[in-house]
Amino acid sequence: MDKKQLLLNAALKLFVEYGFHGTPTSLIAKEAGVANGTLFHYFKTKDELIVALYVDIKSRMSAHVFENARGHATFKETVKEQYLASLYWALDNQLQFRFVEQFKNSPYLAQIAPQEMEASLKPFYDMLHKGIKDKIIKPHPVDMLFTLISSQTYGINQYLIAQNLPKAKQHQVISESFEMLWAMIT
Amino acid sequence: MDKKQLLLNAALKLFVEYGFHGTPTSLIAKEAGVANGTLFHYFKTKDELIVALYVDIKSRMSAHVFENARGHATFKETVKEQYLASLYWALDNQLQFRFVEQFKNSPYLAQIAPQEMEASLKPFYDMLHKGIKDKIIKPHPVDMLFTLISSQTYGINQYLIAQNLPKAKQHQVISESFEMLWAMIT
């Protein structure tokens, strides 16, 4: 396993536990099992490490959602598959999810270029536009719809983590909450 | 104006801009226009200041929602008033809102006693229970319903801040989004 990845893994774990500034680079290096200087060999500064970690996680998340939710028979099924894929990813990657939330509520977010954000959102916006054009979804602004959908995903994830239900029950909550979501936007 | 409040105000502004650990106590004191040591006269440690700020903001927020949303004719109106009061408070107190979000996604949250949380949630849970008993709201677990409502509030607030719409348009978005929320839970 290469040391860059070891450093990212260690950083993820420690950042979630102690926060960005509560985690010294020395501890990250120690946890990764590499020398102090190696961290700065791969990342020029601590900030660069934090941003790199965010970008890394985001790309993995997008890849997962994209793979598990392409082309379904009906529009509703397509949306549902994306909702499910997002939630299952979040459940299986809680550290990553919590890191992303911490990052989004931190001043580091400003270091992500706006066009990069937009690019990653585009597929979802296009999908929502199609749903409106076909009169399946209510004609609200797509960015408002997107905000509602993602905040609900976030909320249900929080709920599932707090409750710690068995797998079957989890699936039921996710399904039910999707129907509620669907009722909201149609 | 007392120095304790000056310190809390300064801390709020700086924490939102630079993050908890990106803000040295010396800068907080400077911004508040008091001496360095005065900060430690009122708050034993920096952590205590952070937690105190959270508690202070939370109590002001609850007070505002409580004052603006008591006893309305119908159940729906009561819920709506609370939703509106929360959103208008968030719009008028964006620094506070962002601080709270940052706090919730940080390790400091662990320093808030669970029973304190529960106590502040109790009135909302009771209200939701009543709605279910009267068969107005779908019989979902109340904490799930609460999560959905608060994450939607959070989401719409994010949306409103990002869009920066005129007041009238803002009100329209808030109203519409409430109807969507209502469609979801009934």
Add this chain to the structure above:
DNA sequence: TTTACGACTGACTGAACAGTCGGCAAATGT
């Protein structure tokens, strides 16, 4: 065999920071 290279090391440093402390001045009590 020699040279060159680049990944990696870890002791080190300068700066920044949280928190201390001795003291001052004004208010409050006696």
Add this chain to the structure above:
DNA sequence: ACATTTGCCGACTGTTCAGTCAGTCGTAAA
């Protein structure tokens, strides 16, 4: 009038940390 407390000050300190740098080691090209 004096004593005591309280609110406040800001220079100071011990520690911690991000980032540096001189150098090691294995590999691979010359």
